Amino acid sequence: MSSDVHHVDLPQTPDLEAGHHEPWSLQTINKKASLQLNTPSSQTLALKSSSSSVCPTVVEVHEVKPESESPQKPKPVSKPPPKKKVSKWILWRLWFNTYRKFFVFTFSFNMIGLGLAASGHFPYAAKYAGSIAVANFNFSILMRNEVFGRFLYLSFNTLFAKWPPLWFRLGITSALQHLGGIHSGCALSGIAWLIFKVVNNFKKIDITHPAVLSLGMVTLVTLIISATAAIPWVRNNHHNIFERHHRFIGWIALICTWAFIIIGDLYVPETQSWNLSGNHIARQQDFWFAMGMTVVIALPWFFIRKVPVEIEVPSSKAAIIKFKRGMQQGLLGRISRSPIWEYHLFGIVSEGTNADCHYLVAGVQGDFTKSLVQNPPKALWTRELKLAGVSNSSKLYKRGIRICTGTGIGAALSTCIQSPNWYLIWIGSDQVKTFGPTLSRLIEKHMEPERVCLWDTRKRGGRPDTMKLLKEAYVSWNAEGNSEIMQGCKDAGIPAFGTLWDF
Numbered sequence: 108m109s110s111d112v113h114h115v116d117l118p119q120t121p122d123l124e125a126g127h128h129e130p131w132s133l134q135t136i137n138k139k140a141s142l143q144l145n146t147p148s149s150q151t152l153a154l155k156s157s158s159s160s161v162c163p164t165v166v167e168v169h170e171v172k173p174e175s176e177s178p179q180k181p182k183p184v185s186k187p188p189p190k191k192k193v194s195k196w197i198l199w200r201l202w203f204n205t206y207r208k209f210f211v212f213t214f215s216f217n218m219i220g221l222g223l224a225a226s227g228h229f230p231y232a233a234k235y236a237g238s239i240a241v242a243n244f245n246f247s248i249l250m251r252n253e254v255f256g257r258f259l260y261l262s263f264n265t266l267f268a269k270w271p272p273l274w275f276r277l278g279i280t281s282a283l284q285h286l287g288g289i290h291s292g293c294a295l296s297g298i299a300w301l302i303f304k305v306v307n308n309f310k311k312i313d314i315t316h317p318a319v320l321s322l323g324m325v326t327l328v329t330l331i332i333s334a335t336a337a338i339p340w341v342r343n344n345h346h347n348i349f350e351r352h353h354r355f356i357g358w359i360a361l362i363c364t365w366a367f368i369i370i371g372d373l374y375v376p377e378t379q380s381w382n383l384s385g386n387h388i389a390r391q392q393d394f395w396f397a398m399g400m401t402v403v404i405a406l407p408w409f410f411i412r413k414v415p416v417e418i419e420v421p422s423s424k425a426a427i428i429k430f431k432r433g434m435q436q437g438l439l440g441r442i443s444r445s446p447i448w449e450y451h452l453f454g455i456v457s458e459g460t461n462a463d464c465h466y467l468v469a470g471v472q473g474d475f476t477k478s479l480v481q482n483p484p485k486a487l488w489t490r491e492l493k494l495a496g497v498s499n500s501s502k503l504y505k506r507g508i509r510i511c512t513g514t515g516i517g518a519a520l521s522t523c524i525q526s527p528n529w530y531l532i533w534i535g536s537d538q539v540k541t542f543g544p545t546l547s548r549l550i551e552k553h554m555e556p557e558r559v560c561l562w563d564t565r566k567r568g569g570r571p572d573t574m575k576l577l578k579e580a581y582v583s584w585n586a587e588g589n590s591e592i593m594q595g596c597k598d599a600g601i602p603a604f605g606t607l608w609d610f
Contacts, residue, residue, distance in 0.1 A: 205281040209288025217243065217296035221303060236304040237371065241364065241396040243297030244330075248400055250290035253407045253494050259283060260437075260495040264502040276503045284497040294334055301327050314376045322367040329360035346473075350449050361404060368393050410492040411446055418483035421543030425514060426469045426479040428453075429545075430489070433462030436521035437499025440467055443488045444478075451475055454518030455493065456546070458553065459525050466545065468517030498522055501529065508532065508580045510573070516546060524553040530584045532560045534570060558584075 223229035224236065232239060249255050263279050305323040308315045335341070336352035372391045373381050388394055419427040428442070434457040441450040457465035469476045501507055501522050508530040511519040516533055523531040531554060538561065539547050550559060560580075564570050 205285035206288040209282075209285055210292040213289050213292025214296055217292075217299065221296075221299055225303065233307070235392065236300050236307065237368070238391075238393040238396060240297045240300035240304060241368070241393050241400065243293040243300060244364075245396050245400040245403065247290050247293035247297065248403045250286045250293070252403050253410075253490065253492050255403075256286075256495050257492065259286075260499045264500065268502050269505055279503060280497065280500045283500055291337075294337075298327070298330055298334060301330065311376060314379055316370075316374045316376075316379075319367070319371050319374055322363065322370055326360060326363040326367045329356055329363055333357040333360055347449065358404075361401065365397055365401075368397050407490060407492065410490045411488060412491050413446070413486050413488050415486050416484065418479060419543050419545060420480050420483060422541045423480060424471050424541050425543075426471075426476065426483065427543055427545050428467040428469060428479070428487070430465050430467070431463065432465065433457050433460045434465045434493065434521070435460050435499075436525045437496055437501060438493040438521075439496045439518070440465075440493050441490050442467065444475075444484060446488050449475065450488075450490075452494070454496070454498075454515075454521075456517055456520045456524075456549065458549065466517075468514050468542065468546070470514030501526070506530075506585055508577075508584050510534070510577060510580075513541075516542070520546065520549065523558075524549060527555075527558075530558045530560075530580060532562065532576060532580065534562045534564065534573070536565045537563060 220229060220232055220239070224232035227233070260283060263283065267276060267279060269276075301323075305320075305327055308320055308323055312320065333353050333356045336349045336356065342349040368391075369388065372388055372394065373383060375382050414430060417429040419429070421427065430440075434455050436457070438455045439452050440455050441452050443450045451469075453467040453469055455465050455467060469479055471477050471480055496518065498509075498518060498521075506528045507522075509519040509523055510532040512534045516535075516538075519531065519533075523529045531550070535541070550561075560576075562571055562576075
């Protein structure tokens with residue numbers, strides 16, 4: 108029996124500005140197939156579907172009416188079906204996902220070691236607490252590095268595409284999606300170890316140089332500010348504060364960490380003297396941890412380029428940004444008007460690596476995306492090395508379905524265009540008018556009508572019963588959304604992956 112996946116990306120645009128969540132992905136997978144939903148609110152096209160389609164009743168013909176004929180009034184929006192009560196066990200399983208499991212394991216493992224060091228049962232850790240702190244920071248930053256992420260996805264997609272047992276591939280997808288749990292766990296653990304190191308220095312204040320004490324406190328304060336800026340509430344509601352403090356204060360913390368390490372390694376407390384030997388510095392493990400951390404932080408910035416763009420503005424709700432060169436499916440692109448300030452993340456639409464261009468779909472949600480519509484630039488800054496999203500793991504599965512709403516099409520469409528084994532459901536309001544002809548052309552060019560369901564909420568009088576649509580697709584397409592859809596998938600026994608706030 109074949110094993111495939113349903114990947115579902117639900118309603119938030121890929122733009123990370125102004126406290127908006129990223130578009131989130133829900134992957135539903137069983138022994139037969141997989142489904143993908145993307146959902147930022149918007150519109151929909153309607154194409155006829157064959158009898159084998161997931162939506163056999165979605166057969167709409169868009170006729171051009173004579174100018175003299177009065178336009179037909181839209182149907183009143185029907186009331187959504189009542190929400191089904193979900194068991195507490197389902198809610199718990201959704202809450203305690205792999206992200207939190209990674210976080211709990213990482214943080215708990217470090218806290219056990221810290222407790223042993225503080226109680227005198229782990230003398231090595233007590234002596235090298237600073238090195239352990241920097242090692243945690245190093246690993247934390249590595250989890251967010253684009254190069255490392257692309258390496259992981261490439262490795263797993265190459266080695267484990269389609270052939271291993273389904274549970275194993277599900278585990279790979281879940282782990283790749285939730286690496287942020289390790290990022291957060293190691294970062295907070297590193298701060299805890301640094302607190303332990305600074306406290307120990309002050310306990311030995313009679314033999315510790317004032318410069319070492321001062322730099323330890325400054326480094327600790329900058330790291331705490333950077334970590335505080337990444338608290339979910341701050342990140343979601345005050346994204347610019349997160350952007351500025353987490354990144355720029357983080358860079359200051361890196362400089363302070365270097366100063367703390369060098370001064371701390373040069374000073375010998377036992378003799379209260381300075382050892383200025385370069386060989387002595389090179390033999391310290393915290394020096395090499397700091398070196399690795401610096402390389403990991405700096406590496407993605409070597410791929411920054413200012414590139415020409417063409418921006419199509421089909422409506423006041425969205426901008427379609429065209430870049431040169433084609434891309435593989437499952438990638439996300441960061442763009443900005445400046446080389447270092449406020450990068451925003453969007454899903455990439457491309458016909459493949461041999462295409463001459465790719466597109467970003469930017470829905471208007473904040474100042475940055477609004478400026479793209481009102482004052483379209485001729486060039487934007489971007490990182491040429493793109494970020495791999497959870498959609499990139501669709502290569503692991505044999506068949507799947509992607510469900511999206513509105514600008515979620517940006518993260519969903521490439522998978523369906525580049526693979527004939529993925530079905531597309533796009534829910535929205537008058538997509539042709541809102542998103543222009545470019546996306547419609549790509550769908551018509553690369554996707555057969557029997558694997559497309561485009562639901563126009565304006566013409567059909569409201570949103571569909573998404574869970575019903577999902578279950579029908581799950582069965583008929585043989586494939587291996589908002590929290591309600593995640594709950595429904597769990598309740599129906601459909602394995603699912605949903606996009607996180609912490610991408």
